[in-house]
Amino acid sequence: MTETAPTTLADLRSEIDRIDSTMHALLMERSSIIETLIAVKKTQVSGSAFRPGREADIMKRLALSHRGLLPLDTIESIWRTIIATFTYVQANYSVHADVSGGDAAMRDSARFHFGFTVPFVTHEDAQAVISAVAESAGDLGIFRMDLGASAGVWWRDLIGSDRPKIIARLPFIERRDHPAGTPVYCIAKPLADAAVREIVLYAARVERWSDALRAGLAQHLAEVSASAADGSHLSLLVAASGESDQAAIRAALAPAGLSDFAEIGSHAARFAFKPTR
Incomplete structure (x- = not known):
């Protein structure tokens, strides 16, 4: 006997509640795996929890498989928040941002890509962001790609094997009317085996x-x-x-x-x- 699809408003709301409960349960299951991962790392060589290549692969798969009424912006933001937050619980970090070109765009970029759990710290220029990341245990930094010549030769502050390096260009998914479309570079301390080298x-x-x-x-x-x-x-x-x-x-x-x-x-x-x- 074939089970009939829900047709009444009450049935549909019940289905939504079931799906919501399933999503929450899956997030808690993911959290449990991360707890195990943290325990395993304590007995192994520690390293950065950031995996830019893996994150790019996840975002690409989501974009290719996405269908339906829900905007891709929402899907991307949810998954970016999940990834960034679970990275944060593995090893606390902050996101430092150069807001010399305006606070709103950089704050939108940071919140879209890293959520609200990760602390957001503002700085007056790219050089200050680079210095903050260099002095941190494992923070990230973001600044606009279109910084003018008046911003100075900030990229030379990244020279040296122990200096921070560019690890990502955000947003990764390119489309019109992106809600956090300001192009930014993301920097971190050097990632030994996690960097992706397409550019x-x-x-x-x-x-x-x-x-x-x-x-x-x-x-x-x-x-x-x-x-x-x-x-x-x-x-x-x-x-x-x-x-x-x-x-x-x-x-x-x-x-x-x-x-x-x-x-x-x-x-x-x-x-x-x-x-x-």
């Missing part, structure tokens, strides 16, 4: 700008994301495909009088989402 970022210093520079970099799937005067030199932030050869990128910069070149982070390539109708 690799470099800090470079050259003697002069060359008209052939952009074309030369483009041949190796690289581009200048930002530039600023650096004394008598010009400092560049270069973004390149993770498949690009580092030596080839250096060679493309050489005609401009390259004086130094260092990797300062990497992140997942953005996932373009086109909603189905």
